[in-house]
Amino acid sequence: MVPSYIQKSSKNMPQHIKDRTNLQHFIDISIRLTTEKEPQLLLDEILQVVMSIANSDAGSIYSITEDDQLKFETVINKSLNLYLGGGSDRFVSFPNIDLYIDGKPNQRAIVAHAVNSGKVINIPDVYAALPFDMSAAREMDARTGYRTQSMLTIPLKDHQDDILGVIQLINVKDSNNNIIPFSEELVTLIRSFASLGAIALTNSSLIKEMEELFSTFAETIAMAIDEKSPHTGGHCKRVPALTLMLADAVNAISKGPLASFSMSDSDRHQLDIAGWLHDCGKIATPDHIMEKATKLETIFDRISFIDAKFEIISRDLKINYQEQIISAMKNGKPVEVQQLERLLDTELKQVALDRALLQRINVGGEFLGDKELAQIERIAQHYHLVINDVKTPLLNDDEVENLSIRRGTLTAGEHDVMKRHMDVTKNILDALPFPKHLSKVSEYALGHHEKLDGTGYPRGLTKEQMSIPARLMAITDIFEALSAVDRPYKKAKPVSECLFILGTMVEKNHLDPDIFAVFIESGVYKNYISEYANPEQLDDVDLNNLPGYKPIR
Structure with missing residues (x-):
């Protein structure tokens, strides 16, 4: 009409x-x-x-x-x-x-x-x-x-x-x-x-064009970071996807402490932008740290240098023992010759064992215990090379420090450099003149390394100082990193192990227990793994013994 x-x-x-x-x-x-x-x-x-x-x-x-x-x-x-x-x-x-x-x-x-x-x-x-x-x-x-x-x-x-x-x-x-x-x-x-x-x-x-320009700009920055670091290539793409999946689940929950939370289309859009920009500061992180796949890697993996030094040590052992064997043979001492040959064989085998040990430790895939630390120290003190009449240890102090990393591949100093990406991220986001309808992007994006007890970074905020979307991003960022299938220094963890680690962090008052419960009960983690990771990671999860998890009531 x-x-x-x-x-x-x-x-x-x-x-x-x-x-x-x-x-x-x-x-x-x-x-x-x-x-x-x-x-x-x-x-x-x-x-x-x-x-x-x-x-x-x-x-x-x-x-x-x-x-x-x-x-x-x-x-x-x-x-x-x-x-x-x-x-x-x-x-x-x-x-x-x-x-x-x-x-x-x-x-x-x-x-x-x-x-x-x-x-x-x-x-x-x-x-x-x-x-x-x-x-x-x-x-x-x-x-x-x-x-x-x-x-x-x-x-x-x-x-x-x-x-x-x-x-x-x-x-x-x-x-x-x-x-x-x-x-x-x-x-x-x-x-x-x-x-x-x-x-x-x-x-x-x-x-509309400005919105599209800014959204595309955010995605392009994330794509540039992913291209810069092939070893974490999909992180900046997967985090916003998982973040929105969890945000929608929290928005839909109708019981428990988060029942009153509601997310408008504007909030969701801001959270999406924040997801794309959450690691934008990594564009300033040095490549040799971003790409550090092994403990001894800088611009290249220095394990090859240590292999070469082991080769020199093996050669020198053979030369030294061969000189002694020849001398014993000239002096008509066959028993001494046999003893020297056995000693040479024993020392060469130990060199091979120590060499293999350092190669394994260099990968950084497992937690390094006190026993391995002691072995690194023994190797560093035991083996020396003589070059131009100068006695040089097999391992220098920097190599010992890197090999002694207990978990992962980064030293404490390199961790500090990595953590600086959040300061750079904050500086970038603070410099951007966000319009009113995008005013929460910075707060959301900067929340993924904060902890509820105030020990996180870059601002050391507590739970009361963070919004639900900001606390939510901390869980999605960590779960993506734990479950990622494209890290060269570790295997993709099964879901049960990923959730156990998250739950432990909840118990330490680092992550939000209510959001963690929604993450579990909504099945978001299952949907995410099925779409963005390897479905074979979906093993059985014992919710009764999962730390940090309490059913929503």
Whole structure:
């Protein structure tokens, strides 16, 4: 049904009342430019206003698609009692109109011609002899049983003179209900309203483009970091995915301490951006630390140097013993020769064992105990090389420090360098002039290394100082790292072990127990592993003995 608003035209109003009414319409729509979030609804209202002002029988709004077509957004026809699209609940089924046919401007449709030429087209009678091909209008009339006569087509242009859409009015009527042409005065008035519609479309387009630009920028930064570190290549992509999965689960929970939590679309969007930017500071982390897959790796893995030094030690042992064996043989001491050969064999075997031990320790895949630390110290003190008459230990202090790393591949100093990525992340995010609707991105992104007891970094916040989304990101960041299948220095952990480690951190008051419970009971971890990791990691989890987990009640 045609909106009742435009059924009441201003044709019989005194002129001064018409002018005052038109001005009020203009003011109202101008105000709506700053509040209406759906530009098509505002265009729909503008169409109704100009139809009322002009006493037009029909009108349409068209948008321009990415594939160079004009799409009907709103169609209103009072004679046919027709209202499609726009603010109605009825879909516009009319086919799109091509702007170009066989690579040439479409001459069969006035709206296409208006867009291609960028000109306002005012036609007194579309059935009269015209310099336009009106076959499309005639075909539409034949399809609807309508008679199109006067027509006004106005392209909507943005600040760069690009055309965003079209408003078209049909069959303006006088006070006696006779169809008449659109006067120049009326065209000027309608164009002023149409310009407001163009502003609405421009504002919406600019906002959308800026949102897309920033989102793409965030994803590109994450992609650059992943490219910089192939060993953690998918981390910056997987963390936002897992974060949103858990956030949706927390938002959906209807019982327990988190039942009152709700997340708007804006909050979810900010959390997504935060997920992409959470490690942006790693772009400043040195490659040899980011890429440190073994304990002795710098720009290259120094285990090869130690292998070479072991080769020298083995060679020197052989030379030394061979000299003693030759001397014993010359002196006719066969028993001493046999003893020396046995000693040589024993020492060479020990060299091979110690060499293999350091190769294994260098990988850093398992926790290093006191026994291994003692063996490293023994090797460092026992073996020496003589180069240019200078006695040099097999392992220097830096090599001993790196080999003595108890867990992982980073020394305490390198951990500090890695932790600096959060300071850099904070500096980057603090420097970005986030608009109001993205004001929480920084807080969310910086929360993934904080701990509830205040011992985290970069700001040392406690639970009370962090929002739920910020606390949530800490769990997703750690779970992704534990379950990742693309780390060269460790095997992908089974889910039971990942959850056990998370639960232990919950017990230490590092992670939020309520969010951890949602993570478990919602099955988010299962869905994530199935989609982003290896389903074979999904082993049985004994919830009764899982530390840190308490069922939601």
